[in-house]
Amino acid sequence: MSEARVNDFVLKIGTVNGTGSASANGMILKALFRMGIPVTGKNLFPSNIQGLPTWYGIRANHAGYMSRSKHVDIMVAMNAQTYEKDLANVSPGGFLIYDSTWPRDRQLNRDDITVLGVPLAKLCNETFSDARVRILMKNIAYVGVLAALLNIETKVLRGLIEETFASKPKLIESNLKAINLGFDYARENFTCPLPIRVERMGDNSKHIMIDGNSASALGCIYAGATVGAWYPITPSTSMMDAFKAYCKQFRIDPETGQKNYCIVQAEDELAAAGMVIGANWVGARAFTPTSGPGISLMSEFIGFAYYTEIPSVFFNVQRVGPSTGMPTRTQQCDIMMCAYASHGDTQHPLLLPANPYECFEMAVSAFDLAERLQTPVFVLSDLDIGMNDWMIPELKWDDNYRPDRGKVLNSDEVDELEKFYRYLDVDGDGIAARTLPGENAKGAYFVRGSGHNKHGMYTESSTEYKDLVDRLLVKWQTARTLMPGPVLIAAEKETSIGIIAYGSSDGAVVEALDALRAKGIHADYLRVRAFPFNGEVTSFVENHETVFVVEQNRDAQLRSLLILETNADAHKLIPVLHYSGMPIPSECVVDGLCEHLRVEDVA
Amino acid sequence: MSFIKKPKIDLPGQLSNKIGLLKRDYEGVLSTLCAGCGHDSITAAIVQAFWELSIPPEQVIKLSGIGCSSKTPAYFLSGAHGFNSVHGRMPSVATGAQAGNRDLICIGVSGDGDSLSIGFGQFGHAVRRNLNMLYIIENNGVYGLTKGQFSAAADKGSKSKRGDINQWKNIDAVSTAISMGSSFVARSFSGDREQLVTLIKAGIMHPGCAILDVVSPCVTFNNHVGSTKSYTYTRDHYHPAAQTDFIPPASEIMVSYAEGDSTIVELHDGSKLLLKKAGSGYDATDRSRVMRYLEQQRARGEVVTGLLYINAELPEMHRIYRTSETPMKDLEFETLNPGSEALKKLQAGMR
Numbered sequence: 001m002s003e004a005r006v007n008d009f010v011l012k013i014g015t016v017n018g019t020g021s022a023s024a025n026g027m028i029l030k031a032l033f034r035m036g037i038p039v040t041g042k043n044l045f046p047s048n049i050q051g052l053p054t055w056y057g058i059r060a061n062h063a064g065y066m067s068r069s070k071h072v073d074i075m076v077a078m079n080a081q082t083y084e085k086d087l088a089n090v091s092p093g094g095f096l097i098y099d100s101t102w103p104r105d106r107q108l109n110r111d112d113i114t115v116l117g118v119p120l121a122k123l124c125n126e127t128f129s130d131a132r133v134r135i136l137m138k139n140i141a142y143v144g145v146l147a148a149l150l151n152i153e154t155k156v157l158r159g160l161i162e163e164t165f166a167s168k169p170k171l172i173e174s175n176l177k178a179i180n181l182g183f184d185y186a187r188e189n190f191t192c193p194l195p196i197r198v199e200r201m202g203d204n205s206k207h208i209m210i211d212g213n214s215a216s217a218l219g220c221i222y223a224g225a226t227v228g229a230w231y232p233i234t235p236s237t238s239m240m241d242a243f244k245a246y247c248k249q250f251r252i253d254p255e256t257g258q259k260n261y262c263i264v265q266a267e268d269e270l271a272a273a274g275m276v277i278g279a280n281w282v283g284a285r286a287f288t289p290t291s292g293p294g295i296s297l298m299s300e301f302i303g304f305a306y307y308t309e310i311p312s313v314f315f316n317v318q319r320v321g322p323s324t325g326m327p328t329r330t331q332q333c334d335i336m337m338c339a340y341a342s343h344g345d346t347q348h349p350l351l352l353p354a355n356p357y358e359c360f361e362m363a364v365s366a367f368d369l370a371e372r373l374q375t376p377v378f379v380l381s382d383l384d385i386g387m388n389d390w391m392i393p394e395l396k397w398d399d400n401y402r403p404d405r406g407k408v409l410n411s412d413e414v415d416e417l418e419k420f421y422r423y424l425d426v427d428g429d430g431i432a433a434r435t436l437p438g439e440n441a442k443g444a445y446f447v448r449g450s451g452h453n454k455h456g457m458y459t460e461s462s463t464e465y466k467d468l469v470d471r472l473l474v475k476w477q478t479a480r481t482l483m484p485g486p487v488l489i490a491a492e493k494e495t496s497i498g499i500i501a502y503g504s505s506d507g508a509v510v511e512a513l514d515a516l517r518a519k520g521i522h523a524d525y526l527r528v529r530a531f532p533f534n535g536e537v538t539s540f541v542e543n544h545e546t547v548f549v550v551e552q553n554r555d556a557q558l559r560s561l562l563i564l565e566t567n568a569d570a571h572k573l574i575p576v577l578h579y580s581g582m583p584i585p586s587e588c589v590v591d592g593l594c595e596h597l598r599v600e601d602v603a
Numbered sequence: 604m605s606f607i608k609k610p611k612i613d614l615p616g617q618l619s620n621k622i623g624l625l626k627r628d629y630e631g632v633l634s635t636l637c638a639g640c641g642h643d644s645i646t647a648a649i650v651q652a653f654w655e656l657s658i659p660p661e662q663v664i665k666l667s668g669i670g671c672s673s674k675t676p677a678y679f680l681s682g683a684h685g686f687n688s689v690h691g692r693m694p695s696v697a698t699g700a701q702a703g704n705r706d707l708i709c710i711g712v713s714g715d716g717d718s719l720s721i722g723f724g725q726f727g728h729a730v731r732r733n734l735n736m737l738y739i740i741e742n743n744g745v746y747g748l749t750k751g752q753f754s755a756a757a758d759k760g761s762k763s764k765r766g767d768i769n770q771w772k773n774i775d776a777v778s779t780a781i782s783m784g785s786s787f788v789a790r791s792f793s794g795d796r797e798q799l800v801t802l803i804k805a806g807i808m809h810p811g812c813a814i815l816d817v818v819s820p821c822v823t824f825n826n827h828v829g830s831t832k833s834y835t836y837t838r839d840h841y842h843p844a845a846q847t848d849f850i851p852p853a854s855e856i857m858v859s860y861a862e863g864d865s866t867i868v869e870l871h872d873g874s875k876l877l878l879k880k881a882g883s884g885y886d887a888t889d890r891s892r893v894m895r896y897l898e899q900q901r902a903r904g905e906v907v908t909g910l911l912y913i914n915a916e917l918p919e920m921h922r923i924y925r926t927s928e929t930p931m932k933d934l935e936f937e938t939l940n941p942g943s944e945a946l947k948k949l950q951a952g953m954r
Contacts, residue, residue: 033954208953222946224939226931227702229695249949250941258927260934262702267728271695274688274725278699281686282664282707283932286699300689394950397943403936436932437700438707441661441682448687458677 004195007037007062009073011146014086015139016079018050023164024139025056028146029389031156033209036201038064041209041389042583047234047328053082062201063514066355066390067507068583073196074149076142078120084108087115095194097145099138116190118145123181128174137178144182151193153200154183206394212385213289215356216315217242218395219363220287221250224403225313227286229264229275231294234327235383236317239289273298273305273312280311281447283408283436285367287313292321292334295341302376303342304449306472309423309434311370311377311406314338315363318382320581329581330383332503332552338378339531339561345469349479350378350531354506355385357392358529364401365484371406373479374431382552384504384583407433414443422456423468430475476532483530486537489513491522497593498544500537502528502558505550505584512589521593523548528558533565541568548593550576552584621657629654631678636671641793641819641834642741646678648796649710649739652803653680656851663708664700668693668722671748672714672741672819691722694729697736698920704930705921708807709736715756716746719774723755726776730785730812735919737806737813740776741793743821744832751824762829776816777911778897781890786917787813789910792837793820802910804849810871811919818906831904840906844896845885847910848877868915878910887913 011028015021025041032039039060046052059069077086077098083105090096092112098104100117109115124137147154157179165171186192217239220228230240244263251260262279266272272288279286290298295316305312318334320326338350349369351362362379370377414420414435422445423432432454435443445456453464454471489510491497501509506527513525526540541547541562549559556575563570576592578584617625629650634643653663660682667673669690676685688696693711701709711729718726718740729738744757751764755774762768780788787809789802799817806813818837820826826833852873866888868876878887886892893912900907927934941949 030954204954208950210953218946218949222940224934224936226934226939227699229699229702250945251939253927256927257925259925260927260931260938262921262924262926262931264698264702264732266695266698267724270692271698271725271728274692274695275699275702278686278696278701279703279931280699281684281696282700282703284703284930286703301692304689395946397946399943401940435684436704437664437684438662438704441659444661444682444684446677446685446687448685449689450687 004197006197006199007060007201009060009196010069010071011058011060011074011076012072012089013056013076013142014079014082015054015056016081017045017048017052017054019139020136021054021056021078021139024143025058026389027140027143027157027160028152029058030160030209031152032058032060032198033204033207033391034156034160035153035198036204037198038062038066039391040066042068042384043388044582045328047326053079060198065507065511065586067511068585070585070587074146076146078138078142095149095196097142097149116149118142118182118185120182123185124178127177127181133174137174140175140178141182144179145186147179148183148186148192149190149194149197151197151199154179204391207391208394209389209391210356211238211387211389212353212356212359212381213239213317213387214242215359215395216289216363216379216381216386217246219360221246222360222397223285223364223367225285225287225367226260227262227264227275227279227284228288229266229272229279229286230288230290231266231269231272233269233291233294235319235387236289236291236294236315238387239315239317269294269297270301273301276312276314277301277305277310280370282438285403287315287367289315289317291317291319292337293324295334295337299342302348303344303346305376306342306346306348307344307449308447309374309432310447311374313366313370313377313379315379315381317386318380326581328383330504330552330583331579331581332382332505333557333579335380335531336557336560338380347476347532348376348378349373349483350380351484352502352529352531353379353381353385354503354527355392356390357395359385360395362484368404369479369482372404372431372482373475374406374434375475375479380503382504407431409433409435409443411440411443414440417442420445421454423452423454423471425454425471425474428474429478430471430473431478480532480534483532483534485534486529486540487527488536488540489525491524492517493522495522495524496545497521497523498540498547499523499525499550499589500528500540500547500558500562501525501550505552508584508586508589509550511586512593515586515590516593519594521597523593531561533562537562538566541566541573544572546572546574546596548574548576548596550584550589550592552578554579620654622659624654624657626650626654628682629660629680631676631681634675634678636674637823639822640671641743641817641821642672642675643678644793644796645739645741645799645817645819646675648799648803649679651796651800652807655800656804656807658708658807662706663710665710665712666693666697666700667712668714668717670714670717670746671821672712673717675712675741691717691720692725693717694722694725694734694738698729698732698734701734701736701920702931704932705735705926706930710807711736711738713738713740715740715742715744715776716754719755719776723774727783730780730783730814732920733786733811733917735811735921737803737809737815740814740816741819742776742816742832743819743825744830745821745825747821747824758831761831762827764824764827775901776814778894778901780814781894781897781912785814785912786811786914787910788912789814790816790818790906790908792818792841792906792908794834794838795841795908798843798908801847801849805847805876805910808849808870808872808874809913809915811915811917837906840904842900842905842907844907844909844911845887846879848879850875850877868913870915876910876913887911
């Protein structure tokens with residue numbers, strides 16, 4: 001028997017989608033969380049509603065590593081269809097649990113892992129009579145098995161079940177019964193707990209479990225966004241679902257029952273973009289959640305809003321492209337498109353959250369930045385951040401916060417002017433004041449995507465055209481000073497090696513830094529949080545001989561942006577790429593660096 | 604130079620409306636369209652209608668897409684915020700604007716290319732949501748700015764200026780809108796100022812999406828023999844189905860009308876529409892009969908005009924959503940933001 005490994009493992013559960021395994025998996029995740037263990041849950045699911053294989057991976061790690069691990073220590077193989085694959089995926093020394101109601105294929109065997117059979121279906125069929133209940137309880141029963149094998153506290157599980165079904169006491173009883181079925185069987189038939197197991201650890205009471213889309217939606221609520229226009233698209237849909245749910249909770253007038261929000265499900269993404277722009281034009285904070293294909297469709301309007309300077313907020317929960325690609329897999333493949341979306345000379349501020357905590361924060365600042373800069377602002381998360389379960393520090397809110405509505409002249413301010421000119425920059429920051437419709441005829445102006453001059457009038461004059469687009473460059477410099485700066489993790493020792501990454505690649509890099517240090521490789525790590533890059537990014541690149549750019553796409557898009565925007569020497573920017581559609585594991589970063597540095601040594 | 608400021612000339616004897624504004628206060632910059640363009644007549648009718656209704660210009664938003672027709676919002680109501688959007692997408696911007704501020708009076712000007720080709724989807728969805736706006740389609744059957752290609756509204760068999768015969772069946776804005784469940788559908792002709800002004804007023808006051816298709820001849824590319832959108836053809840085939848009078852709130856119906864030969868439709872603000880059947884038995888509230896009548900007239904090549912269909916009871920977007928009476932943009936931040944305590948409570952359920 002191998003040595004005990006406490007609070008450090010990956011558990012993977014293979015099921016069929018549509019069988020209700022999500023609640024069972026969520027129960028395990030939350031139980032570990034409540035035992036004070038850092039934990040994350042990642043869903044690997046098909047673009048399908050029912051009947052296809054789906055996996056849920058739970059990583060518990062005492063050091064707090066959050067990225068996907070390539071290893072599988074314990075596999076719960078509930079789907080006969082994927083049994084062979086699931087068996088092959090278990091890491092040496094690991095365990096596989098399967099439903100032994102039916103004999104498994106003896107041809108498929110491994111002597112470097114332990115296979116544990118539990119007759120889950122049989123146990124449930126003997127205990128429960130309803131067919132659907134039998135299927136659902138089979139899932140809860142494996143929670144019981146895992147509780148015994150991993151040493152998950154049963155009182156924590158009991159608490160979770162009682163909370164979840166507080167309004168349906170009958171379900172508490174059946175769920176507890178199912179837990180015990182699995183728990184007792186495991187206790188009677190196997191040596192419990194396994195060497196891989198959990199123990200109550202720190203205190204997670206200052207943390208929460210949340211997915212990025214919910215956090216982004218909550219950010220929109222707290223930012224005071226009222227209009228949401230959208231077209232359903234995976235993996236962003238759950239963001240609007242969450243926004244709607246929070247609106248029902250927080251935005252219905254208790255006296256009148258009227259809604260202090262307006263969600264429009266548009267006919268397509270083009271219309272969604274038009275609605276967001278229209279609502280922001282009249283002075284309501286409006287946003288749209290979408291994914292890459294949606295941004296492609298919205299691009300004409302994005303360029304329009306850039307040129308006419310209308311604030312707007314676009315959430316791009318990135319998925320695998322190009323084209324339809326793999327809608328239920330993750331990638332960081334749209335940063336280049338979003339940075340320069342639309343025809344003509346266009347450039348857009350991007351916010352790059354690395355986890356749900358930043359999704360919340362950046363959702364709020366996206367609205368402030370959009371209104372301050374009067375331009376489209378993008379929040380680029382991805383499927384991994386948006387749809388997976390993350391453990392993050394509790395979200396905080398400062399009640400003194402008031403939205404930055406930017407330069408908006410009210411009716412009285414307009415009256416004081418001799419004349420109002422929409423695109424006249426009076427203070428040199430490249431931003432002109434706007435007025436809102438419905439207030440003052442003197443402040444009326446004409447929004448047009450065709451050539452216009454600083455007075456807001458139509459123009460075909462070369463000088464006037466250049467005057468305006470050159471001012472937009474001044475605004476771009478203002479944007480540079482307002483965007484959140486990068487986060488630096490400096491190596492313990494001085495080093496000429498740097499790593500740059502963004503968004504959901506963060507977890508893998510942080511974990512890799514420790515692994516690299518153990519190998520004697522020290523690297524400074526700069527996590528970029530926004531575009532345009534500020535001076536810190538430029539000097540980081542300048543100050544390191546070799547900079548590894550870690551990202552999840554094929555074409556090294558962030559690296560290209562760095563070369564374009566910081567005048568960096570392309571030779572010293574080494575791409576480390578992961579684009580399989582699965583979240584990047586730390587090994588990819590470690591291997592990427594080691595491979596290159598070894599090659600350099602030889603040279 | 605495509606922008607010419609219009610001189611404001613004080614003429615003696617100009618009338619003020621109820622809010623003390625002159626008609627010129629409802630004008631915009633000088634039109635740069637071709638001399639004789641039907642669109643300019645529509646612009647003049649819009650000016651007249653808003654002036655007669657005494658609507659403060661700043662309460663209005665005027666939007667358009669791309670094309671000759673879409674240039675026109677610059678030519679009226681200079682005191683209203685204007686929005687010249689991208690091709691075929693005016694309705695979505697109007698939807699967002701209405702979502703953000705429901706108190707604005709919204710007029711959208713589009714063309715047959717803008718609404719029936721590239722923007723056919725958005726046109727349909729503005730109707731479907733019964734968006735509270737007046738949606739004018741200035742319909743000339745051709746693409747003017749790109750020099751005379753047929754649009755989807757061009758009739759099959761009609762001839763282009765270069766002599767090509769259109770092979771495709773046309774998309775008719777009126778019957779399309781009625782079949783999609785529109786609450787207000789009218790057709791007019793840029794050459795009939797009186798009818799046009801009445802229909803514009805009715806459309807502005809209608810609490811929902813008022814579709815007004817206006818035959819508006821293109822003097823440069825579609826006003827020749829063989830065209831079915833020319834001044835001559837339209838005058839020859841012009842066929843008012845019913846006459847409509849617009850009666851402002853608290854005004855008495857002064858005209859006499861025979862019982863049974865007229866229908867009165869009351870709008871939510873108290874104004875009334877008096878639909879005179881003119882002996883034809885036309886009933887603009889009976890959808891299936893309207894559709895049948897339009898189809899018969901279409902087969903004869905007649906251009907049926909007037910308020911063709913109305914249902915003032917269909918709820919507009921905000922009534923369906925049950926949105927707050929206070930416009931979204933005016934809601935206080937304190938009302939919108941749940942605060943730190945609520946966030947704490949919410950997060951207790953995330954552990």
